[in-house]
Amino acid sequence: MARLGRPGGLSAAGKKELWERWRAGESISDIARALQKAPGSIHGMIEATGGISPSERRRRRCALTPAEREEISRGLAANDSLRAIAVRLGRPASTVCREVNRNGGRRNYRAQKAEERSWQRARRPKRCLLSVNDRLRELVAQKLKDDWSPQQISGWLKREYPFDEARRVSHETIYRTLFVQARGALKRELLAHLRSRRMMRKSRHASTKGQPRGQIKEAVSIRERPPEAEDRAVPGHWEGDLLSGSRNTHVATLVERSSRFVMLWCGLMARTPRAWLGPLASK
Secondary structure, eight states: OOOOOOOOOOOHHHHHHHHHHHHTTOOHHHHHHHHTOOHHHHHHHHHHTTTOOOOOOOOOTTSOOHHHHHHHHHHHHTTOOHHHHHHHHTOOHHHHHHHHHTTTHHHHOOHHHHHHHHHHHTOOOOOOHHHHOHHHHHHHHHHHHTTOOHHHHHHHHHHHOTTOGGGOOOHHHHHHHHHOGGGOSSOGGGGGGSTTOOSSOOOTTOOOTTOOTTOOTTOOOGGGSOHHHHTTOSSOOEEEEEEEOSTTEEEEEEEETTTOOEEEEEEEOOSOHHHHHHHHHTO
């Protein structure tokens, strides 16, 4: 799995492509190669939202557009009155007045800066249901500790509290609250009680089929070894293997086929398996 890394360095188009590829079921390594980024960076961006693609931001229909802000800027430069500018835009004069006053006044108003500030002010993240309803959060957390699935919890709440809307939550909300830890409602330890054991959302199309995982590139099959190595008559043919244990511990073995002499290398995996087997293969 890709190591953790610092996310960032992607344009809006790059982020859009990232999430499209993730929803299509591509692996982090494949996405990193396509976007020419480190796998750790891609992993960090995906993990930050629990593998759930963020919703695309949309402008409110009644909000001023960039073109309207440019018209306001040009009108101010021409020393037009705010009411005259509002008439040209088909907007109330009070709307134009508030726009100008909150973005530096007549002298310092700039359309681009006003657009950026407006886009930033519009970010008002709504607190999720389980973070504002303590009793509901406690019920969900207890059922998760009892190894109930989010679907079971949602169905049980409907049957147990049929007339209490404050104790209703969908299974999707539970999943999102678990995967997106920034919501701060359910502890990360509860992820271990999910039956899938996943730490973040994955596409239902995701599959390792066709991916060369766990394979050594340009490896020669043991079936292709020469006959003199097969019958053990001639000494000097070595056979290497790598045994993996818990907590990133490994044992590399090297066996001389004729004398059965064995050499072992033990320790933590400080290098990749291929780097271990390289010196062994040259013996």
